[in-house]
Every structure is written in structure tokens, then in C-alpha cells.
Amino acid sequence: EDQVTQSPEALRLQEGESSSLNCSYTVSGLRGLFWYRQDPGKGPEFLFTLYSAGEEKEKERLKATLTKKESFLHITAPKPEDSATYLCAVQAADSSASKIIFGSGTRLSIRP
């Protein structure tokens, strides 16, 4: 069964303290891996799509990387406004519906 597991569930960092969020996935074949940011009471906001192992994408203080089994979202020198829940999702190659499977997310809190 296709599955997405994110760790840690919650992460508290001091402003400027870099770290990484992990997303492990099990799918029959990966069509795409997505990272979203979700603020309380709002819908997920798209960040990145990764398609193949070795691919990397960056946006401001965020960098997403992909291997055959997992993806990392690296956050460099975070600021309080980076506090949010970060969601990882995958689309399986045999998915005929373009549906994506989400992990439970990592709640990131950045202290000033």
C-alpha cells in the first residue's frame, strides 16, 4: 500500500537554527513528490514538486531534495514567519486519478 511518513511530528527551533524535515515514502512507482506549507486555518500552499532521485529545488530559505526512498526539506536560518505545518505528498505512477497521498505533516515552530 502506498504510504507517506513524515518526521518529526513537531520541531521547535530557535530563529537562525537550520534543520531538516524528513519524508519517507513507499509507492509502487513515484510519479511526483510534493511539498506544501499549511498555516493554521488555511489551505495548503504549494512549495515544490520533485520528480526523480537526485533532483533539488530551492525557494528562499527552503531546499527540497529527493532520493529513491525519501525527501528532505532543509530550512536554512529560519525566521519566525517560517512557522507552519509542512506537508509532503506523493503521486504514484500507477495512479490513474492524479490523486496524491499526503503525510501527516511536520509542525515547525521558530522562536524569535
Added chain:
Amino acid sequence: NAGVMQNPRHLVRRRGQEARLRCSPMKGHSHVYWYRQLPEEGLKFMVYLQKENIIDESGMPKERFSAEFPKEGPSILRIQQVVRGDSAAYFCASSPSGSSTDTQYFGPGTRLTVL
């Protein structure tokens, strides 16, 4: 370019009533997806629709839930005879096509509370 719009943002229903949730996709998008997010849980896929067609409803509960995306107007997620367990945030996403390379863009969600 307006994003995905959902209304109402908050909906309160008593047990046994009907709930109707509406979703207008982004301009130029003809594919709509509905997801449900229970408290402290991840988003779960419910249904995928194109105009006038249900493509995949494998995530929809077998009873009381239905969805449509008519030729004109928004997509509707309908929940009949609501129960307390239906309380959740319901998100709609849209994409320009059903291509595997498409990104799904999400709306702000409708938070349903069943009393």
C-alpha cells in the same frame, strides 16, 4: 488571477441535516479534487472530477456523500444526514488538466462542524 475559492468557509449543521460545500477552481482549470482533513490527521483524497464527469471517487464514503462538477458553476460536495464524525475541514484543489505533471492548487477550505 484568483485562486481556488471555497464557500462557505465555516458551516455548522445539526445531525441529520444536509451540508453543501462549493468550490470554484482557478481560472483555466478544469479538474477538481476534494480532500478531507480530520483533526490531527493528514489530508485524505475523496474524489476527482472533471466537468460533468466523476473520474475517481475511490476515497468517497459509500453512503451519504456525493460530488458533482456541472458544466456551469462550481463543484459541489454534498453530505446528506450529517453525523458528528463528518466534522472536518474539507479542501478543494484544482489543476489545469489531469496530467501527472500538474500541480494541484488548494483553496482555503470549508470547516464543517456537526452539532
